[in-house]
Amino acid sequence: MEKEQLEFHMNINRRRFLTTLGVGLGGVALGSLLVPDLFSGKDQQEALLQKLPQFAPKAKRIIYLFQNGAPSQLDLFDYKPLLSERFGQDLPASIRMGQRLTGMTSDQKKFPLAGSYFNFSQHGQTGAWFSELLPHTAGIADELCVIRSMYTEAINHDPALTFFQTGAQVGNRPSMGAWLSYGLGSENQNLPGFCVLLSKGKGNGQGVYSKLWTNGFLDSVHQGVQFSSGENPVLYLNNHEGIPGTDRREMLDKLAELNNENYANFADPEIKAKVQQYEMAFRMQTAVPEITDLSKEPESIVKMYGADCLTPGTYAANCLLARKLSESGVRFVQLYHQGWDGHGNLPNEIRGQCQDTDQASAALVKDLKQRGLLDETLVIWGGEFGRTNYCQGLLKKDNYGRDHHPRCFTIWMAGGGVKPGVYGETDEFGYNIVKNPVHVHDFHATVLHLMGLNHEELTFKHLGRRYRLTDVAGNVVKDIIKT
Known part of the structure; x- marks a missing residue:
């Protein structure tokens, strides 16, 4: 038994030492800068072995504004006038190329093209297109890296959502926040390294569940801590x-x-x-x-986020709380906003969703910038996949639905070392990627890189195999990173 215990301790120490420890005096010097209490005499070993990034990071913290249910990129970011010109015409088979369909449209004989009901215009020096539904987001266009060429493998909500949050379509894998907590720890000893906030919108919702912020096979200290809107957060x-x-x-x-x-x-x-x-x-x-006490925020901040920010549990309140948590050193703040599942009556539902989220999302970016925190905080906005360019069910100019579309969709990122601009391109139908595809594993690899972690080296041995967030794939998208 003593021999087994000794080997156990040696394995733990050797693994953590080799994966996270800086080399020589340079690593010690870097550690003293990145972790001010490193040599305070309190928990020195844990501070040294778990809090140092593997190389100089671009960002220190992440706020992930996850839009659960899949926002329609064609009604928000990816302007495709051809869809309006050919409104109601069948999607050419040469464009669809026999793509797998969901059970909701598999029995459709035709796939009528549905141009967006909403007007688009270009904004900022980048010339990025934004829907009229996003006036506040358009106002920060020059802060955003808009990635129009995201794609995923899953076509249904549960596996797609789980894939984005954990790097796998099955459960019991550590989430992004858990991996970052494991690799970097927390900057605040009085708060968790990984916090979760939930809100519900006006549209058709998809559920969220604790497996999305689980620690999986990592130590349970890395699990996300959920904050509620009740009397006891x-x-x-x-x-x-x-x-x-x-x-x-x-x-x-x-x-x-x-x-x-x-x-x-x-x-x-x-x-x-x-x-x-x-x-x-x-x-x-x-x-x-x-x-969690938001009542002391100045009037200027309340006006920036909108009056809803003083109502606990709203998206605006959670964005403001996310800023406070991040400002206090929480490594990863995960927001989930439900209601984006636009299978029917999409124009009406997405209008309500944008009313809930547009102002507060932009306010968060502006608030971080005015506090000098945006450069070290990575803000991410997006859902689990995109929406089809064709209508699900009955098509009308002002009333249509869109099915799930994993082949291409849009997310945006701000701060944290990313370059403002538009990255990636889809075809004129908004159906396939024609330039700079970004897979979910590439996204994860890039996020970890921005935080100073090599996605291939951040591993954990479980059941005889070394696991990582990006599994056996993923490439850092270097073109969107500031040099």
């Missing part, structure tokens, strides 16, 4: 009635002693993870109420 955080903080502190100290004895016997890393989680929860008792 983090459940089970407060002490029971009649139990003062001093008693809670004493109980945790005694519990830690017992757990450490247990760890000495079994060397199970989850025992250490429990101790860390108890300590984090204790520190969060003070930090969470303060950071």
